[in-house]
Each structure stands twice: as C-alpha cells, then as structure tokens.
Amino acid sequence: xxxxxxxxxxxxxxxxxxxxxxxxxxxxxxxxxxxxxxxxxxxxxxxxxxxxxxxxxxxxxxxxxxxxxxxxxxxxxxxxxxxxxxxxxxxxxxxxxxxxxxxxxxxxxxxxxxxxxxxxxxxxxxxxxxxxxxxxxxxxxxxxxxxxxxxxx
Amino acid sequence: xxxxxxxxxxxxxxxxxxxxxxxxxxxxxxxxxxxxxxxxxxxxxxxxxxxxxxxxxxxxxxxxxxxxxxxxxxxxxxxxxxxxxxxxxxxxxxxxxxxxxxxxxxxxxxxxxxxxxxxxxxxxxxxxxxxxxxxxxxxxxxxxxxxxxxxxxxxxxxxxxxxxxxxxxxxxxxxxxxxxxxxxxxxxxxxxxxxxxxxxxxxxxxxxxxxxxxxxxxxxxxxxxxxxxxxxxxxxxxxxxxxxxxxxxxxxxxxxxxxxxxxxxxxxxxxxxxxxxxxxxxxxxxxxxxxxxxxxxxxxxxxxxxxxxxxxxxxxxxxxxxxxxxxxxxxxxxxxxxxxxxxxxxxxxxxx
Numbered sequence: 468x469x470x471x472x473x474x475x476x477x478x479x480x481x482x483x484x485x486x487x488x489x490x491x492x493x494x495x496x497x498x499x500x501x502x503x504x505x506x507x508x509x510x511x512x513x514x515x516x517x518x519x520x521x522x523x524x525x526x527x528x529x530x531x532x533x534x535x536x537x538x539x540x541x542x543x544x545x546x547x548x549x550x551x552x553x554x555x556x557x558x559x560x561x562x563x564x565x566x567x568x569x570x571x572x573x574x575x576x577x578x579x580x581x582x583x584x585x586x587x588x589x590x591x592x593x594x595x596x597x598x599x600x601x602x603x604x605x606x607x608x609x610x611x612x613x614x615x616x617x618x619x620x
Numbered sequence: 621x622x623x624x625x626x627x628x629x630x631x632x633x634x635x636x637x638x639x640x641x642x643x644x645x646x647x648x649x650x651x652x653x654x655x656x657x658x659x660x661x662x663x664x665x666x667x668x669x670x671x672x673x674x675x676x677x678x679x680x681x682x683x684x685x686x687x688x689x690x691x692x693x694x695x696x697x698x699x700x701x702x703x704x705x706x707x708x709x710x711x712x713x714x715x716x717x718x719x720x721x722x723x724x725x726x727x728x729x730x731x732x733x734x735x736x737x738x739x740x741x742x743x744x745x746x747x748x749x750x751x752x753x754x755x756x757x758x759x760x761x762x763x764x765x766x767x768x769x770x771x772x773x774x775x776x777x778x779x780x781x782x783x784x785x786x787x788x789x790x791x792x793x794x795x796x797x798x799x800x801x802x803x804x805x806x807x808x809x810x811x812x813x814x815x816x817x818x819x820x821x822x823x824x825x826x827x828x829x830x831x832x833x834x835x836x837x838x839x840x841x842x843x844x845x846x847x848x849x850x851x852x853x854x855x856x857x858x859x860x861x862x863x864x865x866x867x868x869x870x871x872x873x874x875x876x877x878x879x880x881x882x883x884x885x886x887x888x889x890x891x892x893x894x895x896x897x898x899x900x901x902x903x904x905x906x907x908x909x910x911x912x913x914x915x916x917x918x919x920x921x922x923x924x925x926x927x928x929x930x931x932x933x934x935x936x937x938x939x940x941x942x943x944x945x946x947x948x949x950x951x952x953x954x955x956x957x958x959x960x961x962x963x964x965x966x967x968x969x970x971x972x
Contacts, residue, residue, distance in 0.1 A: 471621055476716035477705045477724070479624055484701035487628060488694050488868060495674045495864040508682045510745050511859055520683065521746040529757050532945070536760040539953070543767040546960075547723050550774040554967050567968040575961065582957055585949070594949045596942035 531593050535585075542581045549574055623715045627704045630919075635874045636666045642930050649934040676863035681744070684860065688742030693861070693868035696735030700875045703729040706782055707882055710892045710914030711792070714783035721780035726767060729838075729879065732872065733759050739869075740857040751856025754846050754941070759838055761948040766834035768956035769827040772963050773887045776821050786891030789816050791898070791905050803970060811905040812897025816890035823963055828888045830952050830959075832928075835880035837948070839873055842933040846944060881925035885918060892918040 471479065510517045549570065552558070558566040588594060640655065640663065647654025655662030680689060703725045706715045718724060733756050740752020777785045788795055791811035797820045799805035818824045837844040848856030855861075858869045885891055892914030896904040908917075939947070 473716045473718035476621060476624070477702060477718065479621065480705035480716075481698060481702045483624055483628060484698050485694060488697055491674075492864060495676075495678070498675050499863060500675075500677050502677065503679070507677075507679050510681045510683045510743075511854070512746065513854075517683070521744055521749045522741070525749075525753060529753050532757045532761060535949070536764065539764045540767075543764070543771065546771055547774065547780070550771055551778050551780060553964070554775070554778055571964050571968055574964070578957060578960065582954075585953065589950065594945060596945050598942045599940070 528596070535588055535593070538581065538584055542578070545577070546574065622713055623704070623707065623709050626709055627707070628701075631701070631704070631871075631875055631878065634878055635871055636670065638874055638877075638926065639666045639669070639870075642933075645927075645930050646934050649931070670867070673864055673867045678863045678865065679860075681860055683744040685742040685744065688738045689860075690865075692735045692739035692742060693865050693872075694735075695738065696732045696872045697868050697875070699728055699731035699735060700872050700879060703879050704875075707879075707886070708783040708786055708891065710911050710918065711909065712911055713914075714781075717781070717783075719780065721782055722770065722774065722785075723780055725782075725883075726770065729876070730759070730763055732876070736857050739861070743857070743860040745860050747854045748857050748859045751848055751853045751859070754853075755840060755848075755857055758840070758844060758846060758944060761945060762834040762837035762844075762952075765830050765948060765952035765956045766838060768953070768960060769831040769834065770883075770887065772824060772827040772956070772959055773817060775960070775963050775967060776817060776824065782886055782891075786886055786893065789820070789890040790893035791815075791909065810897045811893065811909075813890065813895040814897055816888065816893070818888045821963070821966070823959060823966065824888060826955070827959055827963075828884065830956050831884060831887070832880075832925075833947075833952065835884065836929060836932060837944075839876035839880055839929075841873075841877065841929055843936040843939050844944065845938060846941060877926060877929055878922065881922040881929070882918070884925050885921035889921055891921075 512518070553570040553574070554567060562569075643665070644654040644662075655665035658665045658668045680686070704715075706718065706721050706725050708714045736755050736759070737752050740748045740750075740755070743749070773785070774780060777788055779785055779788075787793060788797065793815070796806060797815050799814055799820060800822050813819065818828055836842075840848060848858070853859075858866055861869065894905060894908035894913060894917050896908050898905045
C-alpha cells in the first residue's frame with residue numbers, strides 16, 4: 468500500500484470526486500442526442516418569452532445577512548483553536564487551574580462582545596423579514612354558520 | 621486511501637438505494653405504494669431513472685454564462701465529496717490525518733454555497749436567481765448554529781481529529797470518561813452507549829438537536845427546502861439544468877445528507893462503537909467491537925439518521941422565509957451561545 472500524507476488524501480478525494488464527475492458527464496455526452504433548436508435554447512419563464520435579463524439589482528436584505536454571517540463566522544474561526552486548548556490537562560496542572568479560568572473568562576468576554584452585536588442587529592430590526600399580512604375576508608355567506616354542524620359527522 | 625475506495629462507491633450506492641427508499645417511505649407515509657413497476661416491488665426504479673438521466677439531451681440556454689453554468693455542479697459535488705476525506709471508517713482506519721480535521725470539513729463543505737450561487741447567477745433565469753439567493757442566505761444563516769454546536773463537541777473532546785474523537789467515546793479510550801459528566805462515575809471499562817458523547821455530557825443532547833436542525837437546512841431538505849420549492853420557484857437554482865448535470869445537484873444533496881448523518885453519528889453517538897456495554901464479566905462491548913463491526917455500526921447509525929431526515933421531509937410542511945430566518949438567528953444561535961458558556965464552565969469546574 469502506498470503511504471500518502473494527510474493533505475494528499477484530501478487532494479485524492481478532490482481529484483477523485485471531480486474525475487468521477489467528468490467520466491460520467493463524458494459517458495452522458497456519448498449516449499445523449501444533440502438536437503438543439505430555438506425553443507429549447509430559450510430561458511425558461513413559465514412559457515412566456517423572458518421579459519428581461521435577470522442580472523439586475525437584488526434585495527439589500529441578503530447583503531445584511533451576509534454581513535451578520537461574516538461577524539459570527541469570524542467568531543467561529545477564533546473559537547476553534549481556543550476550544551482544543553482551553554481544557555488542556557497539562558496547562559491546567561502547571562498553572563494550578565488558573566489556565567482554564569483565565570482562558571474561559573477571556574473568551575467569554577469575546578463572545579459577549581459579539582453577542583452584543585447580535586443584540587444590536589436584532590434591536591435594529593435587521594433580522595425581520597417581510598411577513599405576510601393575511602386580511603380577513605368581509606364576505607358574508609348566506610348559509611347560516613350552524614348549517615354545517617348537522618352534516619359534520 | 622482506503623476510505624476513498626469505500627466512500628465513493630458507498631455514496632453512489634447510497635444514492636441509488638436512498639432515492640428508492642425515500643420514495644417507498646413517502647409512499648408509506650402518504651398511504652400509497654410508491655414505485656412498483658420496474659422490477660419486483662419497483663426495486664430497480666432508481667437505476668432506470670439514472671440510465672434515463674444519462675441519455676437526456678443537455679440543454680444550455682443561449683442566455684446563460686457558459687463558464688459559470690458548467691462549473692457550478694462540479695464545484696458543488698467536489699466541495700461536498702472532499703468533506704468525506706476526514707471521516708474515519710472504523711477502528712484503526714482513520715480518514716485523512718490532518719490537524720485541522722473537523723474544522724477543515726466544515727470549511728470545505730461550506731464552499732458548496734459558491735457553487736449554488738454560480739448556478740443561480742449563471743443560469744440568467746429569475747427563478748434560478750431567487751432560488752440561489754434564498755439558498756445562500758439560508759445556508760449561511762444555519763452555518764452559525766451548526767458551527768457552534770460542533771464547537772460544543774470540540775470543547776468536550778479537546779481535539780479536532782475525528783478518529784480520536786470517536787476513540788474517546790468507548791472502551792478503547794485512553795482518557796477518562798464519566799457518565800452524565802459527573803466526576804466519580806467512571807465509565808471507561810463499561811463502554812457501550814453509556815460512554816457516547818450525549819451520555820457522557822448530557823448538555824450535548826441540546827447541541828445535537830441544534831446540529832440536526834441546522835444539518836437539515838444545510839442540505840436544503842424539507843422543511844427547509846425554500847431554495848427549490850417546486851410550487852413557487854419551479855426548481856430553484858437548478859431550474860435550467862437538465863440531464864446528468866441536474867443529477868449532480870441531486871447527488872450532492874444526498875451526499876450532504878449522508879455527510880451530516882455521518883457527522884451526527886461520529887460527534888454525538890459514538891461513531892463506530894457498538895451500543896452494547898460490558899455487563900460485569902459478560903463482555904458484550906468487547907465482543908461487538910472490531911474493525912468489521914465498526915463499519916457496520918457506523919453505517920447503521922448513519923442510515924438511521926438518514927431515515928429520520930426522510931421522515932422529517934414527508935411529515936413537516938415548508939417554513940416561511942421570515943420563520944426560517946428567525947429560527948436561525950433568534951432561537952438557535954442564542955441557545956448555542958448559551959450552551960457554549962455552560963459547557964465551558966462544566967468542563968473546567970466539574971470534569972477537570
């Protein structure tokens with residue numbers, strides 16, 4: 468068996484996955500017909516002729532979500548290395564338990580600052596999405612409401 | 621290397637069996653038969669579908685951005701499949717041994733957002749663009765609770781290597797593990813389901829629930845299938861795809877489901893350890909653990925979580941966009957942050 472390093476295996480998975488995809492697509496290319504026409508090559512828009520290109524401005528809300536995501540993803544990036552050392556037995560033993568308490572307090576302050584960011588975003592209503600507002604219908608039925616009860620069971 | 625030779629065929633086999641299983645379970649839930657025509661009890665239905673998909677004409681509308689359109693499915697599948705590189709298979713057969721391990725898995729899998737965005741933007745189709753935008757917003761939002769719940773496990777395990785993380789959860793562990801996170805209830809010799817992470821640290825049950833919900837959202841499954849909700853957006857970001865290129869998106873969706881299930885088994889439910897504990901001198905755990913048993917237990921646990929995901933798909937209605945966003949940001953994320961505090965305190969003051 469050939470020995471490969473850690474990231475060599477990762478590369479093997481990446482190349483192997485893409486090679487598999489390529490081979491299947493090639494097999495498909497050999498098998499499938501190729502008869503394009505004008506209708507087939509038009510953009511799908513529920514059967515209508517497309518009104519315009521869809522490369523246009525988009526709702527700003529998605530941009531805000533991406534910004535909030537960035538804030539918390541940074542938090543995660545910093546917390547992962549911390550998580551594997553904060554309870555390290557040797558360090559805790561060497562510092563007489565101070566290491567754990569110190570690193571925990573520091574990180575808690577860090578998380579609280581970020582949580583304040585979430586509170587700020589929340590309080591400013593940036594997490595609110597457009598909600599449907601169902602209107603009660605003012606339709607008055609001529610059939611009395613009790614009529615249905617008779618046939619219910 | 622061995623894991624590559626196992627996981628690629630297993631993924632493909634799983635997709636064939638999984639789609640059939642899903643349709644049969646859907647039939648069972650909705651009180652109908654499901655596929656019955658092709659083969660006995662419709663058992664080769666998916667194979668027939670696969671062959672049909674390969675023979676379909678590959679349509680590329682004139683308005684699309686060719687490069688982005690063609691690259692998108694390959695990026696999505698490549699990103700998700702690379703995530704399998706670090707998964708351990710069984711006792712003694714670990715995946716790729718890299719220090720970043722789990723962290724690498726999370727980061728490489730989130731690259732599939734890029735592929736989805738390319739698919740939606742490159743299609744130059746309004747449905748596809750809406751689907752892609754929704755999908756990216758959703759995946760990005762649920763990435764945070766997912767990452768935080770995984771972080772809780774990392775804090776307990778003190779390692780990012782998945783193989784070592786599994787080893788800690790049973791009879792082969794070199795570190796001490798305690799039942800219900802209480803010092804004094806040593807569980808190393810007993811093993812079995814009692815030493816799994818959710819039992820040796822009870823707070824992780826909440827973390828598992830957060831992980832499972834976020835996992836459903838990450839793989840765009842019902843009840844979080846807004847990106848491809850067929851009743852409003854046709855097919856979402858893969859509206860313009862046909863033939864096997866469309867099949868690649870389906871393959872990636874099932875690949876993501878399987879990956880989330882494997883992760884759930886490895887992080888919370890003892891990975892390749894058997895659920896049977898040693899009872900006194902009757903060493904059930906010793907008997908049911910080993911390289912071959914390990915594969916069976918790991919895949920069995922993963923299949924169980926797949927079953928849960930399929931049942932969730934066919935029993936729950938779809939969420940609304942505002943409910944989707946508030947569930948992630950207003951409920952799961954604060955709870956996960958709180959959990960992080962509690963587990964940190966527990967780890968420092970109670971266990972060590």
